[in-house]
Structure formats: C-alpha cells, structure tokens
Amino acid sequence: MEALDERAVRQLQEARLREQVDYLWAHSPFYQRKFRAAGLTPDALRTLDDLPRVPFTTKQELRDSLRAAPPFGEHLAAPLSDVIQMQASSGTTGSPSYVALTRQDALMWHESSARSLFACGIRPGDRVLHGFSLSKGFVGGLPIFQALQYLGALDIPIGADGGVDRLLAAAFDLRPDAIVGTPNFLLHLAEAARAQRGRDVRELGVRRLVVGGEPGGGIPGFRHRIQHAWGATLCELMGGTDLAVIYWAECDEQSGMHMTAPDFIVTELIDPDSGQVRPFTEGATGELVYTAIHRQASPVFRFRSGDHVVVTGTGCTCGRRQPKIRCFGRTDDMLIVRGVNLFPSAVQDLIEAMCPTVSGQVRLIADFEGHSTQANLKLLVERAGHEPSDLSLPALRQAIEDRIRGALAVKADVLLAPHGSIEKPGAAKVKLVLRAMPVIEGLL
Ligand SMILES: [Zn+2]
Numbered sequence: 001m002e003a004l005d006e007r008a009v010r011q012l013q014e015a016r017l018r019e020q021v022d023y024l025w026a027h028s029p030f031y032q033r034k035f036r037a038a039g040l041t042p043d044a045l046r047t048l049d050d051l052p053r054v055p056f057t058t059k060q061e062l063r064d065s066l067r068a069a070p071p072f073g074e075h076l077a078a079p080l081s082d083v084i085q086m087q088a089s090s091g092t093t094g095s096p097s098y099v100a101l102t103r104q105d106a107l108m109w110h111e112s113s114a115r116s117l118f119a120c121g122i123r124p125g126d127r128v129l130h131g132f133s134l135s136k137g138f139v140g141g142l143p144i145f146q147a148l149q150y151l152g153a154l155d156i157p158i159g160a161d162g163g164v165d166r167l168l169a170a171a172f173d174l175r176p177d178a179i180v181g182t183p184n185f186l187l188h189l190a191e192a193a194r195a196q197r198g199r200d201v202r203e204l205g206v207r208r209l210v211v212g213g214e215p216g217g218g219i220p221g222f223r224h225r226i227q228h229a230w231g232a233t234l235c236e237l238m239g240g241t242d243l244a245v246i247y248w249a250e251c252d253e254q255s256g257m258h259m260t261a262p263d264f265i266v267t268e269l270i271d272p273d274s275g276q277v278r279p280f281t282e283g284a285t286g287e288l289v290y291t292a293i294h295r296q297a298s299p300v301f302r303f304r305s306g307d308h309v310v311v312t313g314t315g316c317t318c319g320r321r322q323p324k325i326r327c328f329g330r331t332d333d334m335l336i337v338r339g340v341n342l343f344p345s346a347v348q349d350l351i352e353a354m355c356p357t358v359s360g361q362v363r364l365i366a367d368f369e370g371h372s373t374q375a376n377l378k379l380l381v382e383r384a385g386h387e388p389s390d391l392s393l394p395a396l397r398q399a400i401e402d403r404i405r406g407a408l409a410v411k412a413d414v415l416l417a418p419h420g421s422i423e424k425p426g427a428a429k430v431k432l433v434l435r436a437m438p439v440i441e442g443l444l
Helices: 006-027 029-037 048-053 059-068 103-119 142-151 164-174 183-197 220-230 344-353 393-408
Strands: 085-089 097-101 127-130 154-156 178-181 208-211 233-240 244-250 257-259 265-270 285-292 303-313 324-330 335-337 340-342 358-365 377-383 412-417
Touching: 006 029, 006 048, 006 285, 048 265, 059 097, 059 303, 097 103, 103 142, 103 233, 103 244, 127 142, 127 164, 142 154, 142 244, 164 183, 178 183, 183 208, 183 220, 208 220, 220 233, 220 344, 220 358, 233 257, 233 303, 265 303, 324 344, 340 344, 344 358, 344 377, 344 393, 377 393, 393 412
Parallel strands: 127 154, 127 178, 178 208, 208 233, 377 412
Antiparallel strands: 085 097, 233 244, 244 257, 257 324, 265 285, 285 303, 303 324, 335 340, 358 377
C-alpha cells in the first residue's frame, strides 16, 4: 500500500471516498447536516477534486457534538451496540474527548499502526518496551500494545506511568530490541539509569527508539543526543486520536515521516490562513487536513488537525511513495509575538543547534493573557555544564538573541539559567511554554 503509485492510490481513495460519503449520508445526521448546509448531496462528492467543496470540520465542532450527545457525540455514525473499543484524547482545553471504534475500525487502527511501527524498524519477534503512558486511555497506551501484537512483536507493558524504576528494571531484565515513548522521556530514562543505577543503557543493545507524542524527535541535535545516549537508531512517528493511532512514520532514511495509511485516510495540505489546498511538494509548509475513508463509528471529514508540517521529500530509497513530512508545531502551541507566528519547537530547534555552548534546554515564558503579545519574547536558556572560556555570559546572551532574531524575526530577551536548573519533564510531555517565570536561583 505504501509503495503504490499515485494513480493507483487515487483510484483506491476515490472508490473509498464515494463509499464513505454514501455511508455518512445514510448514517450520520451530523455530516448530512454539514453537507446540506454547503448545498451538497452525495453525487456532488465523487472524486478527490470535489473535496474542497466541503467545509472543514474543526475540533470545536467535535467537542460541541460530544457535549450535545454523550457518550460519543452526534457524529457517531454506527450503532452504539457495534462499538467494541473507545479511547480518550487529553484535550488541550482540559476536558477529554472520546472516540469510538467498531470491529472494522479497530482492525484499521491495528493495520495502519503496525505498518508505521514496521517502517520505524520494529519487526515480528521484537521485544518492545512500552514507554508511553498506558493507564489514561490515550492512543499511546492500549492501541500501541494492540498494534505491536498485531504486528507479531511483544509489548513489555510497563508504561511511562509505571515509573522510571520499573521501566529500567524491565529493560535490564528483559533486554528489549526497541523502546517506544516520547523523546524527552527516553532521554530521561537513559540519564536516570546512569544516575540511579550507575548503569549505561548502551549495554542493553537496544536497536531502535521509536518516538512520538511531541516534536523533539525531529530536531537533529536532540535526536543525536538520544541516539548517542542509547547507542540506537531513532525513528519518529505521528498520529492522533481523531483518525487512528499512528499514520505517519519514518523509515531507515530518517529524513521525515511517510504517510502509511493512504487507503484509510485522505490527507490534504492547506494554507492555515486562507484554507487553500497546497500540493505536497518538497519544502511546502501548511496544516494537515484529514478525511477518513474507511471508518464507521467516529468518522471525520476534512478535519483540521492543527498539525503544522513541512514536506521534506516526495520520493525515497525505501520504496515508499507517499510524501515525507516533519511536524514543527501545533496550532494550540503557537504564540504570536508582535504579529509574528512562532512555534515553540522552532525556538527549541535553534537552541539545540547551539549545543554544546548551551545545554539545549529552553523554555518560553508566556506571562501574558492568551497567545499574543506586543512585548519581546522572554526565553529561559540553560547554560552548558562546561562553558567555553572564550565567551562571556553577556556575549552568550547576545549570541542567542541574535540567532533568534535572525532566524525567526522575533526580538528575544534571554535569561541564562544555571546548568541542570530547568526542571526535566520526566514521564510527562515537555512543556516548552511556561505561563510564569519559574523560581530559579542564579538567573543571569
Ligand atoms: Zn522512506
């Protein structure tokens, strides 16, 4: 499926799109209403070129729908009695949202996730240490377990919420071939092994690190540090609760994530401001919009994901023919600094690239209401353990500010924090943006 040529993919997608539209028209009052409001009936939605006629579906619409008709919203398009699995998403506003799966939907999730894990280098027979959270109903938990089992690999089901001690004990007892988790957490695990057990995780012989859930894995400097800490190859993956578990995954080339499920999801790239569709050409940027084309219980149609990506390539030596991307931020994380759109991961990228002059740790201090400010961007940057003697601290601060301004067109005020003073995320996702300046002694 991943190696099919463009024409064959299009044929398959259009056949399934027609089936999906007919299915929604028959089973989903939510989408029937949406299509009608746009003056569309199923016979107007027959090819991929017809897609842009349908208005986007937003996260807010899905939240409203969930509230209006619990438990799975007005967009539930299958009988409740056919629902055999559900998952929760953390929800950026605090209230979780829920998705439902029929047997067919669950199979589709296993299939697309298994393809993705395979692309990232996991093979049948591998032992895989589970480093994502397992207990909260998120897709990084049970659905990854299911996908690994479907693939023929063995999940070691400890989970990030099982704690660093148990994960390390399992790692040294069971010698996993691969580990899945967030990039920050996997780095944390390697450091904890050294600090708490006096052991080097490189002696474990882990072959692959498969990371997702936050952007860090795609940042070259950060990737290098994690690979070095484990002596293993790192591949990144991406997905989400609304469509499936994982449907983007990096191959051995390590140059961006391929779409792995073109038979289940139609992906569009749009200009986030105008909503205009853009072609997937190398270097193009935009927001991803998804349409499920083989989904029964919680289908989404032209769903604005909020994931902002750059296309890193359109061909690959691995034989996969779907475009490759990197995600550089989410709409929810974006700050607007004096009118300039800024993704925190872009700042992290720049600071990482300055290692070993700095430690690589950085936090954006957004001590203002909402997401927009007219003030300079406040940055907390952690100093390196061993600073170069030829650079004074004021000069280091200046160098960082110049770099931020040069690359991102934003004026930054940098505060330097002592080495090791910025709190590490542990098992949680890293929060690059803080709403207040943390209390740290020795800020300069
Ligand atoms: Zn590839």
